[in-house]
Amino acid sequence: xxxxxxxxxxxxxxxxxxxxxxxxxxxxxxxxxxxxxxxxxxxxxxxxxxxxxxxxxxxxxxxxxxxxxxxxxxxxxxxxxxxxxxxxxxxxxxxxxxxxxxxxxxxxxxxxxxxxxxxxxxxxxxxxxxxxxxxxxxxxxxxxxxxxxxxxxxxxxxxxxxxxxxxxxxxxxxxxxxxxxxxxxxxxxxxxxxxxxxxxxxxxxxxxxxxxxxxxxxxxxxxxxxxxxxxxxxxxxxxxxxxxxxxxxxxxxxxxxxxxxxxxxxxxxxxxxxxxxxxxxxxxxxxxxxxxxxxxxxxxxxxxxxxxxxxxxxxxxxxxxxxxxxxxxxxxxxxxxxxxxxxxxxxxxxxxxxxxxxxxxxxxxxxxxxxxxxxxx
Amino acid sequence: xxxxxxxxxxxxxxxxxxxxxxxxxxxxxxxxxxxxxxxxxxxxxxxxxxxxxxxxxxxxxxxxxxxxxxxxxxxxxxxxxxxxxxxxxxxxxxxxxxxxxxxxxxxxxxxxxxxxxxxxxxxxxxxxxxxxxxxxxxxxxxxxxxxxxxxxxxxxxxxxxxxxxxxxxxxxxxxxxxxxxxxxxxxxxxxxxxxxxxxxxxxxxxxxxxxxxxxxxxxxxxxxxxxxxxxxxxxxxxxxxxxxxxxxxxxxxxxxxxxxxxxxxxxxx
Ligand SMILES: Cc1ncc(C[n+]2csc(CCOP(=O)(O)OP(=O)(O)O)c2C)c(N)n1
Ligand code: SF4
Numbered sequence: 338x339x340x341x342x343x344x345x346x347x348x349x350x351x352x353x354x355x356x357x358x359x360x361x362x363x364x365x366x367x368x369x370x371x372x373x374x375x376x377x378x379x380x381x382x383x384x385x386x387x388x389x390x391x392x393x394x395x396x397x398x399x400x401x402x403x404x405x406x407x408x409x410x411x412x413x414x415x416x417x418x419x420x421x422x423x424x425x426x427x428x429x430x431x432x433x434x435x436x437x438x439x440x441x442x443x444x445x446x447x448x449x450x451x452x453x454x455x456x457x458x459x460x461x462x463x464x465x466x467x468x469x470x471x472x473x474x475x476x477x478x479x480x481x482x483x484x485x486x487x488x489x490x491x492x493x494x495x496x497x498x499x500x501x502x503x504x505x506x507x508x509x510x511x512x513x514x515x516x517x518x519x520x521x522x523x524x525x526x527x528x529x530x531x532x533x534x535x536x537x538x539x540x541x542x543x544x545x546x547x548x549x550x551x552x553x554x555x556x557x558x559x560x561x562x563x564x565x566x567x568x569x570x571x572x573x574x575x576x577x578x579x580x581x582x583x584x585x586x587x588x589x590x591x592x593x594x595x596x597x598x599x600x601x602x603x604x605x606x607x608x609x610x611x612x613x614x615x616x617x618x619x620x621x622x623x624x625x626x627x628x629x630x631x632x633x634x635x636x637x638x639x640x641x642x643x644x645x646x647x648x649x650x651x652x653x654x655x656x657x658x659x660x661x662x663x664x665x666x667x668x669x670x671x672x673x674x675x676x677x678x679x680x681x682x683x684x685x686x687x688x689x690x691x692x693x694x695x696x697x698x699x700x701x702x703x704x705x706x707x708x709x710x711x712x713x714x
Numbered sequence: 715x716x717x718x719x720x721x722x723x724x725x726x727x728x729x730x731x732x733x734x735x736x737x738x739x740x741x742x743x744x745x746x747x748x749x750x751x752x753x754x755x756x757x758x759x760x761x762x763x764x765x766x767x768x769x770x771x772x773x774x775x776x777x778x779x780x781x782x783x784x785x786x787x788x789x790x791x792x793x794x795x796x797x798x799x800x801x802x803x804x805x806x807x808x809x810x811x812x813x814x815x816x817x818x819x820x821x822x823x824x825x826x827x828x829x830x831x832x833x834x835x836x837x838x839x840x841x842x843x844x845x846x847x848x849x850x851x852x853x854x855x856x857x858x859x860x861x862x863x864x865x866x867x868x869x870x871x872x873x874x875x876x877x878x879x880x881x882x883x884x885x886x887x888x889x890x891x892x893x894x895x896x897x898x899x900x901x902x903x904x905x906x907x908x909x910x911x912x913x914x915x916x917x918x919x920x921x922x923x924x925x926x927x928x929x930x931x932x933x934x935x936x937x938x939x940x941x942x943x944x945x946x947x948x949x950x951x952x953x954x955x956x957x958x959x960x961x962x963x964x965x966x967x968x969x970x971x972x973x974x975x976x977x978x979x980x981x982x983x
Contacts, residue, residue, distance in 0.1 A: 365794060397790065401787040401793075402793050407794075409798035409802070411799075559761070566781045567781075569782070
């Protein structure tokens with residue numbers, strides 16, 4: 338039996354550890370605070386496991402190289418923060434339509450523009466959902482502890498491979514730089530999912546033909562299955578087309594392969610929800626403050642709990658709807674001016690009162706602040 | 715021969731192509747395919763990557779591993795592909811706008827790394843796909859739909875740029891001389907490093923019409939008239955060199971290739 342490995346780690350380090358454990362063998366990036374450690378640690382680790390690291394000339398080049406590497410068969414990731422995340426958006430859409438697995442980490446900082454490079458924020462939640470143009474669905478995950486960063490990064494790779502789609506891993510400056518003790522899983526304990534390979538001969542292979550779960554089988558470049566990859570709307574062979582029926586089928590399949598598998602994709606945590614009459618919805622570092630606030634409020638006799646989505650997108654609609662039906666009140670606390678509030682309102686407003694509390698000054702939201710908001714609001 | 719090349723290397727079910735009658739792109743494409751055939755490369759190990767533009771549509775017609783990427787980023791995608799699997803022969807097809815405007819920075823850095831990618835620029839001096847706007851290679855004074863009074867921008871010498879940035883094979887040819895294109899593409903692919911091949915081609919629909927260059931055949935003839943082979947050029951007295959565009963193999967160097975260098979690092983552990 339292998340011994341348990343306990344390590345004191347930073348969030349950004351846990352991200353690389355998780356990625357390598359998930360099979361990441363390619364990283365392309367461009368330095369930006371507060372994500373830079375992810376590139377630095379990848380640069381040190383990857384060549385030691387036979388992987389490749391490259392510092393590209395900018396963030397557009399980084400995501401493009403990552404997509405190229407994934408096409409050539411490597412599990413690939415890039416990491417950035419706000420300004421760089423903006424630059425990556427066009428190519429994220431390319432990975433969506435061409436169905437190329439990859440992981441994009443965004444360690445959020447204050448924005449817009451250069452904003453507050455070293456301060457935490459959660460202002461890119463909607464950008465993660467709708468940053469690239471056109472109709473699409475997206476998977477975005479958001480851990481709130483260092484251990485969760487490790488696990489969620491593995492999950493990000495697994496979902497990317499399983500659904501052949503880009504997966505966004507959102508963090509914030511606090512999570513990225515915080516140090517916590519992490520008990521790493523033993524070898525063999527980690528569940529790894531790899532892209533489905535073709536089950537037919539090259540002559541019979543249709544690279545964009547959906548299988549039962551709506552996800553096509555993926556041949557890597559160089560394996561003898563020659564086909565065309567394009568960002569244009571395409572048919573089952575990957576050939577560009579303007580056919581309206583094919584276009585609608587493709588766009589709907591790309592959305593539905595995610596939306597129809599929401600139960601497999603969604604992950605969340607509940608805290609003190611057993612007898613709760615009120616709930617706070619929070620994610621990332623804010624969820625940590627909310628937990629402390631709930632302990633204080635519980636001591637004062639309030640029946641309140643936390644609902645923490647780890648899968649931010651697609652949002653846990655079923656679970657949120659149930660909260661809407663059962664809770665007297667839903668409060669959304671986040672380091673922005675009400676981005677996830679919009680989503681919670683959309684789902685819950687017809688059942689119950691939904692209220693938001695936000696902060697955009699570069700400071701964490703403190704437990705006491707949340708307590709006051711709950712008691713006064 | 716032509717039929718054999720088409721049968722073997724084109725996705726015939728995808729033809730006819732979208733290019734205008736008289737467009738030079740078809741000539742360049744055939745010359746590229748001939749080079750690959752001459753080198754006897756395994757089609758499964760060839761990956762052709764393109765950006766966005768009329769020229770970049772070429773990948774859709776070719777029976778290799780083909781990737782039609784985003785505007786300007788073909789070299790960045792290609793870098794990921796080559797670095798991930800150095801066994802592949804990676805060829806990039808790009809337009810003058812794709813390569814030198816939106817993609818200019820990627821060109822500089824791919825050349826600097828000397829990564830083994832053969833970049834073939836279809837330079838038609840104009841943005842074809844979007845309808846004839848001026849590009850970084852539109853000669854100063856020439857017209858485009860966004861330069862109705864004549865272009866005031868100085869135009870780029872792409873080969874000089876690639877050479878200064880670190881390319882280890884640099885050449886130029888025109889659609890007037892198909893055999894020269896084929897030879898250069900062969901040499902480019904054989905070079906273990908970053909190869910840059912600029913091919914002067916024709917867009918009769920926009921560049922030609924806007925600048926009263928005549929029909930496609932006349933435009934191709936003009937390409938012959940304005941260019942001179944590098945050897946002949948070197949023998950010309952200084953005063954006769956002006957306004958001549960030099961074709962042929964312009965620069966060669968030997969420098970360690972990027973993916974090989976990284977593989978050495980991996981092996982050192
Ligand atoms: C990000 C982005 N900007 C602009 C465009 C529009 N666009 C498509 S092709 C093109 C120019 C193509 O010109 P060139 O690269 O010279 O190729 P050609 O069509 O002449 O072969 C432009 C500007 C785009 N597709 N994407
Ligand atoms: S517009 Fe110009 S470059 Fe494009 S296909 Fe027509 S002739 Fe060729």
